[in-house]
Amino acid sequence: MQTRKKDIRTLILAVAREEFLRNGVKNTSMKTISLKSGVAVGNIYNYFENKSDLLKAVLSPLIKAFEEYREKNRSISYFTIDVFKYDSFLEMMYDQMASVITPYRDEMRLLLFETAGTSLEKFFQTRQDDMLQDGIRYLQIMKEKYPYVDIDISPHFLHILCTLWYDVVKEIVLHQDMSQEEIDLIIKDYVKFTTGGWKYLLNIP
Template sequence: MQTPKDYTRKLLLDTAREAFLRKGFKAVSMREISKLSGVGLSNIYNYYPCKDDLLAVVLHPLLEAMNGMLDNHNRNESLSLEIFTSEEYHRKSMQEVMGIITRYRKEFKLLFLDTQDSRFNDFWERWIEKSTAIGMEYLERMKELYPDLHTQISPFFIHFTCSWWINMMKEVVLHEELSQEEIECFIGEYIHFSTGGWKKLMNVECNREKKMVGSKTSSYSSRIKTNSI
């Protein structure tokens, strides 16, 4: 059974979420949350010491989803040249982004537009820095697997592409007139366009051709040895 404290904590969270998403973080006071929830103002501080703490809990599911997406894009399974050509990989990437935007559109809008007076004021800058560091690590790991890849990409370019990714999602979130089909089309176009650029920049095709030639040569040599025996 849910304890009174758990009930009150959830009540405050649900009340704050509805108020923040409807009016914006800055426009909602703790006194208003107290009035809407029926929980005494002094009692609220026993659960959430400040309004920022309530905002953090409201945004937590979105931030978890964002971290999960970043982890997915840099997991071991993504250390393959197939990510540049696989339509299945592109389709899954598009569906992942679509799912997060669709589920957390209001939270995204809040985080993009109305967190200036909170601890999340510089969230996107910190996110881009984190993504840049992970991206540089990813290139190093790809270089170990594919030595002929060009991975000497400037850190600032990686920073730019991470920023571009965030702005892509921001445009989708803020253009509420877009239909699901239009969003799906746009994200798919972005993923193909971005992948094509990285493919060219890293000389992926050249590396693939060398691997194919090497594979054929190895196979041919094996056949010769077999026939000789």
């Protein structure tokens, strides 16, 4: 029975992911992926235009999870001062951040350190800019809902806060020997720290 195209694509992706993680994207050739997968190089190009396209496909679940994380953070449920009052919101923020980092820790390492010269090279820079705009929008909406809040916050400082998110991710990704318990603690500390900081900056009683 002829192998289905979907199965071949899945096989190529699995082998490519393993080789990218083991040797780095730059040091992984399409020929190596062909040898390890048993799929002819010419046939691989029927599924992926080039190695950059293949890397993007390997990282697509992470990118999707990241976009879902951003959408959740932009949802109306966060535009309330209840965020600063109830632990249930802290738990929700922890779960959302963990949903990006924990299942995709290896893929995050590729995205952070192995995308030079590919279409994903500026992924995090672009997302930081997006998160900055999300932060500005958040302040404006909170001011409309709660006129007493103080939103006189430097946009440069907001950018620093966006950078902090990525620094937390990098710390987790760089330390491969870090246990799940340690990862959980870092994420929880980050959520508590930023939530308390926002409460103070907005002057919420």
